[in-house]
Amino acid sequence: MKSLGTLFALLGLTACQDPASARDQWLITISTDGALPQFGNRLLVEAIDEEGTIACDACRRTFGVSATDLPLSFGLSATSGASRVRARLYRAGQTGPDGFPGGAGLIDGLGRLPEARGVTPVALPLSLNCFGLASDGDQTCAPETGTLVPSPLLADDLPLDVGSWWGLASVPCATDAPDDMACIEGGAFIRGNYDDFGPSPLLSGEKERLVVLSPFVLERDEVTVGEVRALLQSGALDVEPILPDPDPRGPTGTCTYLGTDDPTNDALPVNCVPFGTAVSICQALGRRLPTEAEWEFAAGQRTLESPFPWGSDPEACDLAIVGVGRLEEAYFAETTPCRGQADGQLRPWGMQPGGDPDDVTAQGIRNLGGNVTEFSSDAFEPYGEGCHADLPRPAIDPVCVANTGRVVARGGSWNSTVRLARSTSRQYASGWSPSLGLRCAASATTQKR
16 A cells, blocks of 8 residues: 555645644545556546535645555545545546546546544545446446446445456466467457547547457468468358459459469458458358457457557558558559658558568467458447447447448558557448458357356
8 A cells, every 4th residue: 555654745635734633634545446557547536525626726636556556545634625535547548638537438436525533544446347437426436336326425445456356357268279360368458549539430439448358269360362262162162252353453453362263362361352251251260250349359469458469669651561552553542651661662562471570469460450451240330329339337248230231340451541550440341342351250268257
């Protein structure tokens, strides 16, 4: 627990200097069962009066916290005018322009202070059950139900242990993954991103949601032309990808599948695949498409929630096959922000066999950031609407099933903007595309949580 003396100086919440009046005060302990820094590294503490305003000049403070700082205790004088205390645990990236947390991706707690008699200890727990549900007026989240209720009278309860929330435990795969797949252990993460607004409101990633996933296995590489040809030749698959147009500048000019008997492009990712064909390919392999949540969990390196599949380095042009269209040879839809190099030479255009060796996660999943964008199994709806509007808290193994005519596609491609290489970026597909391919997944648990 953080030193009480240190916190008196750090927070400045003990407002009165007179020794006699300082005897009546609250000793407030704040704790959480969330994992740090995954679910927060900043803490906002506010002492509030009966009018709902900050009780004193020193009654609002924001400071950094780590797992070793919690539980945290500080003193608050009974002469401060405070009747309630609120704490909000959030990540530094959520700090708004006013210096305080923005968005709903935080853990919030509000409680009423009892009458202070001498040093009166009280506890304010911040439960991960309440992630994303901020207090409203005198209403606060009840951890037992995950709903807003009148703020409770705080008592001297035992603090929560950091990282003890039930969904945080890593759940291993029930069996060994096939050689071409990697196990993605189950766990909890924040789907979406406060800063990822996308090119339109439809594609915004700002609606953050606490998600718990069961373990699954995911193919290390994108499905190739060679794999699809083998399925067709064996009779396991009876529907073909779209063949290329003889004109390389035409809409299908960069389709990679050349027919069942042409192995020229076998090492390239298969593209120009309608959604139904992608589903059939995975089924023929005894697998399925990953859900949107599974794809993002894998791309963010599970609970690390890295902004890119390879980590935090934003130089996607150097680390993934993105934005390498054909410049003056291109048809209207190609993009080229990463084609040029400092020495005046051009990077090779288009997708590449094996992709970029730097575009790999800690779990060994390759080219989630680029090469080809990939189908998920989810129907597309904007965050906060439709399938995403009334998800339980937390959402366990969510998947969006709806008749929208569009499906979620994830990841950047040779033909995309750099922004789409981000782990949280969303897009949708309503048909096939030369920049759209797939990889398959499978469940890896014998029982649900």
